Amino acid sequence: MKYDLVPVEGSELFRVRALRDIPRFGVRAGDLGGLVGGENNLSQTGDAWVFGDAQVSGSAYVYGDAQVFGNAWVSGSARVSGSARVSGDAWVSDSARVYGSARVYGDAWVYGNARVSGSARVYGDAWVYGNARVSGSARVYGNARVCGCTQIDGSELVD
Numbered sequence: 001m002k003y004d005l006v007p008v009e010g011s012e013l014f015r016v017r018a019l020r021d022i023p024r025f026g027v028r029a030g031d032l033g034g035l036v037g038g039e040n041n042l043s044q045t046g047d048a049w050v051f052g053d054a055q056v057s058g059s060a061y062v063y064g065d066a067q068v069f070g071n072a073w074v075s076g077s078a079r080v081s082g083s084a085r086v087s088g089d090a091w092v093s094d095s096a097r098v099y100g101s102a103r104v105y106g107d108a109w110v111y112g113n114a115r116v117s118g119s120a121r122v123y124g125d126a127w128v129y130g131n132a133r134v135s136g137s138a139r140v141y142g143n144a145r146v147c148g149c150t151q152i153d154g155s156e157l158v159d
Helices: none
Strands: 003-007 014-018 032-036
Touching: 003 032
Parallel strands: none
Antiparallel strands: 003 014, 014 032
């Protein structure tokens, strides 16, 4: 096992506590991590980890070597995997997927059935939602809104 759960007084959430070292992220056995609703939110295999005040709840799942940290929230049935990172005050919710080496950070939101993959970045106050796809080395930032069935890939920048 990689972690156990420590009840948080006055909350339905639990704080994760490392049972083994995760050297790539500087996590040592005994370190406390972020908040989860239960063991169904963070994989016991791989190096995936939730840090600090980040929260993963509902049927959302973080796995592989993914990281969720800062004040980020992952909820609904969202998935964060691969070596993806969700940080800052970002939200990933509903059925959204963030994977590969993608990054979602700042105050960005990824929700609905949206996908962010490859080495794509979504940051600032940007929103990616609906059935939108952001992939490759694309950057979505500022106050950009990417929605519907829009696909952004390659080296496109959307502000």
